[in-house]
Amino acid sequence: MARALKVLGKRTRRLDAEAKVTGALVYPSDKAPDDMLWLAVVRSPHPHARVLGVDCAAAEAVPGVVRVATARDVPGENAFGIAIQDQPVLCGERVRYQGDAVAVVAAESLRAARAGAAAVRVDYEPLEPVVEPEAAMRPDSPALHPGGNILHQGHFTKGDVAEGFRQSHVVVEREYDLPMMEHAYLETEAGVSFYDELGRLTVDSCGQYVYRDQTQIARALGLPLERVRAIGAHVGGAFGGKDEITVQIHLALMTHLTGRPCKLVLTREESILFSTKRHATRVRYKTGCSRDGRLLAVEARFVADTGAYASLGGPVLNLMLEHVAGPYRVPHVKVDGFAVYTNNGFAGAFRGFGCTQACVGIESQMDLMARAIRMDPLAFRLKNALQTGDRAALDYEMKTAVGAAATIRSAQKGKLWRGRAAWRKDLRKVPAALRPHVKRGLGVASQMQGMGLGIGLPDYCEVALELGPAGDCTLRASTSEFGQGAYTAYAAMLAERLDVPMERVRIVGGDTGLAPDSGTTTASRTTYAVGNALLMACERLEAELGRLAAERLGWPAGPARLRAGREPRVQGAGGQAALAGLLGQTPLEVRATYHIPVAEVELGDGLPHLLYSYGTHVAGVEVDTLTGEITVQAVEAHLDGGQVILRTGFEGQSEGGVAQGIGYALFEAVEFERGRCLTTNFNTYVLPTSLDVPTAIRTVPVVVREPTGPWGAKGISETCMVGVTPAILNALEDALGVRFTRLPVRAEAVLRALAEQAPGGRAGARTRRKGS
Template sequence: MDESRWVGARVARIDAEDKVTGRLKFMSDLSFPDMLWGAVLRSAYPHALIKKIDTSKAEAMDGVVAVLTHRDVPGLNGFGIVVPDQPVLCADKVRYMGDAVALVAATTKEGAREALQAIDVEYEPLPVVDDPEEAMLESSPRVHADGNIHHHIKVERGDVDAAFRDAAVVVENTYYTPRQMHAFMETESGVATIDEDGNITVWCGSQHPFRDQLQIARALGMNPRKIQVVSTPAGGAFGGKDEITVQIYLALLALRTGRPVKIVLSREESVVAGMKRHPMKIRMKTAAAADGTLLANEVRVVGDTGAYASLGGPVVNLAIEHSCGVYRMPNVRLEGFCVYTNNGLAGAFRGFGANQVVFALETQIDMIAERLGMDKLEFRRKNALRQGDVAALGHTMTASVGTIATLDAASRCEIWARREELKAMPSAPHKKRGIGIATELHGCGLGVGLPDYGAATIELLPGGRFAVGVSCPEIGQGNTTAFAQMAADSLGCSVGDIVMVSGDSRHTLDSGTSTASRSVYTGGNAIRSAAARMREILADVAAEALGAAREEIAFGRGGVEVRSCPAGAARRLSYREIARIGEGKGRHLKAEGDFIWPVADRGLEGYFGLPHLIYSYITQVALVEVDTLTGEVEVLRAVSIPDPGRAINPAGIEAQSEGGVVMGMGYALMEDTVIEHGITKTPNFSTYIIPTALDAPEIETIIVEEPEPSGPFGAKGIGEAVCVPITPAITNAIHDATGVWITHIPATAERVYMALKEHA
């Protein structure tokens, strides 16, 4: 069998046609007969005690079918991936403006919203905790009874103080990063339906249907088997739909009313209530010897996780893991705090803690290289980890390492190779050009201590096509196309013969999340395992039907044949024929496969998820032009050089890469959810600024493949890394153009202008 007829090909996305024609239905497009509209009453204060909730006026309104409060939550009134500290419906206290206090179901959307206004809630406002560093003080008001430090991590290796003493260069800076929003096109939305036996189906785009199912079951006090969750397709997620969003509200309302209920958050409600990237304050002190060898890194990270934990602890852990980047760093003192405040919610977001620290680190690296008069790319190459090296957290880099290969490709790309020439040709005399580079590694999967597992099903359908089930949802990243390609090559059929089943807790096995750059690697390996078993089943059926020995059955394109048989003889069976034979015998031709991730040789006691064994690698380069009269930064060109191990679909990698570059550029230059005293000042897209197509640079993606032996066809994950180093590549380019170091992002025109003024 041709092992990679589809893998490595630029296959069109299997969902492309339905998406561009608008035929595809997202969950917020679904409607059911007799459906009600749900709405959520959010808090009126960022921090307050609830003294009384009176729903009687709302209940008496025409068209209102149900009004629910904390008293109506049958099971645990809480959710949260790690600790369920977020109330489904607040009982005695609200901790941010997005906190849910009551739910309404009504016959119209407008009626539901009007009913919210008729709910009478009496609050006693509390002092607002909005500065994470102040929140850490014992004297601060407490967001949660146990104190405001949700999580603390400390890692120390080597002799940091001695290293700083002996170093030729030490740079120390404080960095600030913004509260980036996922800005998915489809807000948190969905529908719940309930059948006559009380079985609930929640149709809601998310990143892990099986965990949603458990969280819903826990809140409803119900057997999870009575709850089905359908998570695919999601209109974008980026980590913002990893945690529960509206699923429990939907299920509660359907359970109470016995009718389908739909909730679609407005953009403004989504901005206030939804997840964000952790704003971080990062103190970083980095040392190098005179010959440019990095000696030590001391890092202190304070992450603002907002009102509830969600994945805040793991995000700070990963910030610590990624804070020494791709470099050999023999002496480290790394400390991170994840702190509760009344500033919204922060949790999972593409990059998961790396974006913040890589921005800081890659700026430090440029500063040191400049101080030593070394070429910035060569400095990185000199210090980069190679396979077999010991990483900053003390584990050995045994898997494939792509830093050198991506740096080599960067050194040859046009904007780096011709950088002096390009710099010398700004479009106006008062504009200045610069070129910046940055690189990172990015952990794939959940890391040590969180067993990472996936499963897949393959079923031969009556017409000879295969249904391939992997639960990791399609959130727009294109994983279902990659799965279909890997399945086609594993089964010897064409992509058109694969029907993907995704993100459905009833019709797939649990393969975990579509997060952590893990779904292609996990799902692909599970498909390989299922395909091997499927082939055994097919060989059995064919051998019996053809009267041949099992060992004689060989797989070709679209079917099997008997090995010893002369070509052209009638001893060949297509998959369609095998399906018919199986059907005739009443045999269900279905196989299951699974996969458990390998883990690093060494964990960090008490810190789940650290470190990783497999990393993806990426180097990105940016050419910018800075208008010195306004501070505006235009990214003219960007080069993105990912190492995905093996590109299952190069077109898919390019799409991820281009989207990642623009997202990382928005983080560098524009995006910030501004919250003052707990109140969101940027509640929609006219104030929360994301790049448009006109802001996007010309992007070139150069794929470098360092195959990962444990990966399916050599692949590893790439979904997150693509948006990370572009941020410091841009800010380093601003420095190259103007001499100004950017330590506070986003580098808005105003910030850049004021920095230029100060610098002058």
């Protein structure tokens, strides 16, 4: 049996709790180097236009303005992008969305910088915007990029769907219309730039992967990598929206041109216009199952609006394809997907990363099929749940721990589902007079989410671990901390492994100058990857301690372990010795690099993953049928993250995921009219507040240990959100008998649907049942 855990899985206090609560923690937008210049960016007001000329004379004459930069001033390659560098740092010929940058102004004050930006004259020739993805795919559409408007497409087949549908007792066909979603982090994109003490051009900002930022900055500025330093440790929220370059290159460019420190903080309007979003996606599903509830065929087509530039549009589409059938076994699959350029903003990474769209589709279909064959929705899911050794939708073997069935069983045993009959009728909190008009419903959704970057992309994680003579540990890992609690998780894992109290652990993160390359802070990978790397480092540390003890104290060869206490000691083959005595004044440093294991098969384009996290959500909604108002009253999250590292952090992630899942289901949509964004601030882009999120959120850890994970752990930062949305949609059908296929579902849509459902209204079912 495994040793009892001392630290992991407990309600540990966050390392940064006090600094965050007191405001002592310094975020990128708080930083202000001496003698700095403020930047303001001139952005295109047009979704699509040719740039005929940029006249900076008036801007340069504005008092306080020090420098105005345009495309001509970009010394290196005037392009950036994580996967494909198709977005100009500053547009010189053409702008492709409202928000594209044309010039940057550096000035002595923010006011002067903004006045300067307003004085830059850009001569545009507006072009017809490309706004409809289906139309943009056709050869006669104007092309936004040299290769045409299809950024990426993917097609997979397994078995024969036609045969699958022939065998099916029930076939369900629906189309889902999913909106573009904004990350809405608390802190907008922000940062400062300066030359550090070693003369490196340094950008201290808000990225999710400092080493890639460094590469992108160096490429655009035409500098060797070692002349550029990127920092991004504590960031005010990201959710994937700061994975791509935001302010970094503009900052670096202006410090490069002026020699002075610079600061840039985007306004909320700028942030919403300019930054990447979740892909608006049209999703078509046709699925079939047998009379006894075996899933037989899944056919799907995704058309994802990737907006003006590539960013991670290709990989996001790939994850839609990979997760097309959810965590279910299905013999016949056909899936086609397209990521299409348009002038509707700009899409990229966002928590869920394509799984979100697939999950809304497949989980709605699962409910419709269960309903059609009169089977309990959880029993139906359990019957089809993937197991280790099964073949996945894209026809590869599931090799690692599969928690699908375990989370479904946990949901079946959960309070909400067991008490569902009573829950539906419980209207005690509704005034008696209104009870006849209020309906309650429960819905479920199950989900899997690939962890890490998949196959084909290098996915490694290097860390450095330093042990001081007083027994204090410093872990250096370049990942960022944007609220998820990663640094505290690292400290907890070190404390568990090394017998060092958590308060003696220091994390140095997010800095190419101080920490080795630990990879991206994305894809639910950080706890898993850094955890494994630090375990390797700990082993090396013990070997090193043993070697030192052999060398200095004459111990027999073999590793030596650390023993905590007021006077930390080492224990090994030669007995015990004081750590301080062994190390002297010199700290001991070791490094380790962990490579995230990948699948043995390669389907191309980074597919598939080897590791997945699983989750099943149960959501309870209440609908006022007079006003159409929807209230999410309860959510139960059964999340398989393997061994829980931080219990409070686990629950915190889950509760935040519930809030964001509610936002996607019921509130949020970035809306465009002919490429012009209509929802540029939080007065029109409506987020749920604490009053819209239930107090009754229960998070149940379902521990299916991942053999390759640190203590069997894997990430949950995406599974905690993705299933919430379809669970709500399924709960709405339970409450109202209406299937919503267009997000967000607002009160307007509820009243419209209820009116159509009323006698004489339009009938909407597209379910084919054999022999009926």
